Amino acid sequence: MRHTISVLVDNKPGVLARVAGLFSGRGFNIECLSVNETLDPTMSQMTLVTRGDEQLIEQIMKQLNKLIDIVKVIDLETSDYVGREMALIKVNVDEARRSEVLSIADIFRGKVVDISPHYYTIEVTGDEDKIRAIIELFKPLGIKEIARTGKAALQRESKERKA
Amino acid sequence: MPEQAGYKVHRQVTGVKMKGAQIFLESLIREQVKVIFGYPGGSVLDVYNSLYDAKLQHILVRHEQAAVHAADGYARATGDVGVCLVTSGPGATNTVTGIATAYMDSIPIVIFSGQVPTMLIGNDAFQEADIVGITRPCTKHNYLVRDVKEIAATVKEAFYIARSGRPGPVLVDLPKDVLRESAVFHYPEQLNMRSYRPTYKGNKRQIGRAMEEIAEAKKPVIIAGGGVILSNAAKELATFARKFSIPVTATLMGLGGFPATDPLSLGMLGMHGTYCANMAVTNCDLLIAIGSRFDDRATGDVNRFAPSAKIIHLDIDPTSISKNIKVDIPIVGDVKEILKDSLAIASEQKVSKGLHAEWLKEIEGWKKIHTLNYKQTETIKPQYVIEKLHELTKGDCIIATEVGQNQMWTAQFFAFDKPRTLLTSGGLGTMGYGFPAAIGAQVAFPDKTVIDIAGDGSIQMNIQELATAVQYQLPVKIAILNNHSLGMVRQWQELFYQKRYSHSTFAAHPDFVKLAEAYGAVGLRATKPDEVVAVIKNALATPRTVIMEFVVESEEGVYPIVPAGAPINEMILV
Numbered sequence: 001m002r003h004t005i006s007v008l009v010d011n012k013p014g015v016l017a018r019v020a021g022l023f024s025g026r027g028f029n030i031e032c033l034s035v036n037e038t039l040d041p042t043m044s045q046m047t048l049v050t051r052g053d054e055q056l057i058e059q060i061m062k063q064l065n066k067l068i069d070i071v072k073v074i075d076l077e078t079s080d081y082v083g084r085e086m087a088l089i090k091v092n093v094d095e096a097r098r099s100e101v102l103s104i105a106d107i108f109r110g111k112v113v114d115i116s117p118h119y120y121t122i123e124v125t126g127d128e129d130k131i132r133a134i135i136e137l138f139k140p141l142g143i144k145e146i147a148r149t150g151k152a153a154l155q156r157e158s159k160e161r162k163a
Numbered sequence: 164m165p166e167q168a169g170y171k172v173h174r175q176v177t178g179v180k181m182k183g184a185q186i187f188l189e190s191l192i193r194e195q196v197k198v199i200f201g202y203p204g205g206s207v208l209d210v211y212n213s214l215y216d217a218k219l220q221h222i223l224v225r226h227e228q229a230a231v232h233a234a235d236g237y238a239r240a241t242g243d244v245g246v247c248l249v250t251s252g253p254g255a256t257n258t259v260t261g262i263a264t265a266y267m268d269s270i271p272i273v274i275f276s277g278q279v280p281t282m283l284i285g286n287d288a289f290q291e292a293d294i295v296g297i298t299r300p301c302t303k304h305n306y307l308v309r310d311v312k313e314i315a316a317t318v319k320e321a322f323y324i325a326r327s328g329r330p331g332p333v334l335v336d337l338p339k340d341v342l343r344e345s346a347v348f349h350y351p352e353q354l355n356m357r358s359y360r361p362t363y364k365g366n367k368r369q370i371g372r373a374m375e376e377i378a379e380a381k382k383p384v385i386i387a388g389g390g391v392i393l394s395n396a397a398k399e400l401a402t403f404a405r406k407f408s409i410p411v412t413a414t415l416m417g418l419g420g421f422p423a424t425d426p427l428s429l430g431m432l433g434m435h436g437t438y439c440a441n442m443a444v445t446n447c448d449l450l451i452a453i454g455s456r457f458d459d460r461a462t463g464d465v466n467r468f469a470p471s472a473k474i475i476h477l478d479i480d481p482t483s484i485s486k487n488i489k490v491d492i493p494i495v496g497d498v499k500e501i502l503k504d505s506l507a508i509a510s511e512q513k514v515s516k517g518l519h520a521e522w523l524k525e526i527e528g529w530k531k532i533h534t535l536n537y538k539q540t541e542t543i544k545p546q547y548v549i550e551k552l553h554e555l556t557k558g559d560c561i562i563a564t565e566v567g568q569n570q571m572w573t574a575q576f577f578a579f580d581k582p583r584t585l586l587t588s589g590g591l592g593t594m595g596y597g598f599p600a601a602i603g604a605q606v607a608f609p610d611k612t613v614i615d616i617a618g619d620g621s622i623q624m625n626i627q628e629l630a631t632a633v634q635y636q637l638p639v640k641i642a643i644l645n646n647h648s649l650g651m652v653r654q655w656q657e658l659f660y661q662k663r664y665s666h667s668t669f670a671a672h673p674d675f676v677k678l679a680e681a682y683g684a685v686g687l688r689a690t691k692p693d694e695v696v697a698v699i700k701n702a703l704a705t706p707r708t709v710i711m712e713f714v715v716e717s718e719e720g721v722y723p724i725v726p727a728g729a730p731i732n733e734m735i736l737v
Contacts, residue, residue: 010358013307018299025300055485062482068304068324071358 002031002128003057004083004153007046007064008072011037015069019046022067028052028060032085034150043071047153080156086125086149088113089135092142093120101141108134119144176348183311183342184209187275188217190318193350196246198222198237198606200230204250205290206277209342222606222635225627227254229599231261231332232625234272236600238265239586240561241607242395244325245272251279252290255336256297260593262332263301267590268416269393271330273321280340281309295336303331311344316351323354328361329480330393361479365496365504373451373475373492374508380449380473382522383409386432386461389416389589390454390478392582396499397421400453403502406509408518409451410526412440414461415570416589417454419579429526430535433461434725435571438533438734441725443526444469445732451475452490454498456483458590467730477501533723533736535575542716543692545569545644548699549576552614552642555699560612561586563601565621566594568650571721573616595624598641602628605637612640612703619645619672629682632708640702641710643675646717654720658735675712684708 009015016035023030031049038045050060057075064073076083091101101120105112110124124134128151135146176189187210191199198220203211214221224230227249234245249258255276265272279288284307295307304324306317314337321333377383391400397420404411404427411421412429421428430437432444441463444450450472455461462468465487476483476490477498484493494501537546549572552562558578563586564570570587579585586604588596601615615622622643632639644650653667676686685707689698695713702709723734 014295014299017296021299059482059486066480066482068356068359 001053001077002049002051004047004049004076004081004151005061005064006074006076006153006155007048007070008038009044009046010069010071011042011044012069015044016046018067018069019048019064022063023050026059026063028056032148032150034152047151049151074155076153076155081153082156083127083151083153084125085128085131085151086123087131087135088147089122089124089138090114090119090144090146091122091138092144093118097141101138104134104137110134178347178349180345180347182209182213182345183314183337184213186311186314186346186348187318187337187342188213188219189348190315190350191219191246194244194318194322196244199246199248200224200233200237200603201248202227202230202250202254204252204254204277206251206254206279206339207248207337207342209339210248210277210337220606221248222602222631224599224631226625227257228261228595229602229625229628229631231258231272231274232264232593232596232599233603233606234274235261235265235270235596236563236586236603237607238270238272238603239600240583240604242583243271244322245270245603246275247272248275250277250290251294252292254290255292255294259297259301260591262298262334264588264591264593264596265332266301266303268389268588269330270332271325272332273325274332274334276334276336277342278307278336278338281338282340284338294334298334301332302334303329305334305336307336308338308341311341311346314341314346315349319351319354320356323356324359328359362495363479363497363500365477365494365501367504369492369494370501370504370508373494374505376449376473376475376492377407377409377451378512381519382447382525383407383449383451383519384429384443384447385409385411385421386444386450386452386455387411387413387417387420388453388455389414390498391417391420392454394454394479394497394499395582396454396502397582399499399502399506401425403506406506406514408514408523410443410523412436412444414455414458414589415574415587418574419582419584420454422580423578424580431574433731434463435575435721435723436461436725436731437535437575438723438736439526439529441723441731441734442529445730446525447472449473449475451477453477453502454479456480457487459487462487463725463729463731463733537719539692540716541692543689543695543713545572545646545713545715545719546576547692548642548644548695548713548715549573549616551695551699552616553577555696555703556612556614560584560614561601561604561608563587563597563604563613563615565597565615565617566592567618567621567652568646568654568719568721569616569618569621569644571651572644575721594618594621598622598625598639599628599631601639601641602632602637605632605639606635609637613638614640614642616642616644618650619643619647619669619675620649622675623673626678629679629684629708633683637708638706639708643710643712644715645672645675645712646715646719647672648717651721657718657720658724659726675710679708679710682708684710686710686712688712688714690714
């Protein structure tokens, strides 16, 4: 099962290498990884997506926690969260297919960000499922290239008013 | 009081501007470091220049790998943090095996390596190596110091990380220009690491649940691992086991954590464990693992390990819990603290005499079926040598081992009653570990008897340290069990590879007696069983570095053996 894990780290040199080394050394899989500053310049936030059963995910969480420099590890899968990725998709276009490409982009609220005689580049933002769906729809039309970002994710706040 | 006198010196030095190399040494003094094991080189010349007048003891080894093993042996024997100092490039890369050895066994050491000047880093400079990158997977943590103002705080953090929580090796890389720059010396009073907060106190509810299970169990067993020794919990463990009449088996790393001569002791478990220990663990209904990580050498096939048992696991490291074996009651914390809390809960409890009498009788039955044994013949048996070493030292000594058959026979035939008396590379299994580790222990305890039990293969991996031992007049004794082969490999080839002895025989060997003498040490040899006792007595009475060579039976095997993939109750016994 895919798990999205949010990691808060001390912004020290080598911390990304440490996390990557941990995953590769123990045979854990990284499907995607993004890391950025937070409002606090001494801390960075890493969002990674990995795959495994319950026991494996538990080991991954514990091993991440064990690293010096890691401040907090949250398995977002255990709660409600908002996750977004962005993809740039370069799709084949010709007279026959041009309008279909545009209508698919429109349905997914994507934007055309580059035009050339044979290719359109579509920018689309959304959760995992939406990105997967638009790629599946473009495949029969011919995708030349895709560039994707990692996932940005935040926990949802409780909707109940506190008494 | 020496500590107070030292403190007065500290007062004079705070606020003084000094070079990075001096800040480094002052920081070590603040950490109560008494000895450094090291080897100089270009990048650390400034440190060695400051070391020339400093009050720190420095042991000059003959290979950087030995510096790390010696710091490791020092740490295991004393419980303090071991320290080593090496130069950049090849000096640093030579430490990697030693660091990985300490990492696998959770030993607190700090390795200081020189580095090329900061402006040359990444430039493929002379004697440059990305040692921080290379040791990232085998250190608990590591640092590259980029500013002289960071040296003191980094040293403080490094020592703290090395010795706290689950101990481990920490490497600090020091570029030459940083060591030559100046700053005002100020040693930080406190550390505040928001990202590192080890848990020491066990959860009260979990401890309560565990105590309930212990009260109900009919066939309990305790596995004592290396954590018992790292936590200095031998006393609490003995009180606990005896109070509840629970038999105790030890992993290789736990030997000495519970007295081997105690009636409740089952001996070591696992691949070369005793018959009764392996049978007891396989048939128990409650398994209490204390400071053990359920390594594959101890468990055999995990799917058939302790099949009818509820498992309680005490460990300071959450990643060890439920990693290999599913655990019913995990308790994260320092095992000494947890055992103390458990004994406090149980202090009001009345424990009946003759508790578990039937279970203990069943265990006696297994002891009758098979105990560790060997046949005396005209050739010297290695097990006999080890028994005699124990007898003639009365077990009052520190034993280091190399790796392979020598290590396993020592674990089986030398009764370890006290913690910190066995120094052995369990996790990584590093040949060449024992002799330098023995040197480290001897430096820590100049008046104790320290013996390295070695094979003829292993001893040659750090044989150059004979010079170190002789230079500092360290009366380490080396017992070489010479069977002219890479014994454990030969045994596996005999049992599992149809006796195809591929490159496991040493056709050429030095004359170990002459070699000892060439280095200025003493060399003794026994070729017949009736010469063994005299050689050992002679060595123990000689206040010098001594090699005792025992020419032993070349086809002797370590038994029992649990073949790879088998459960621990399926042992080959003969």
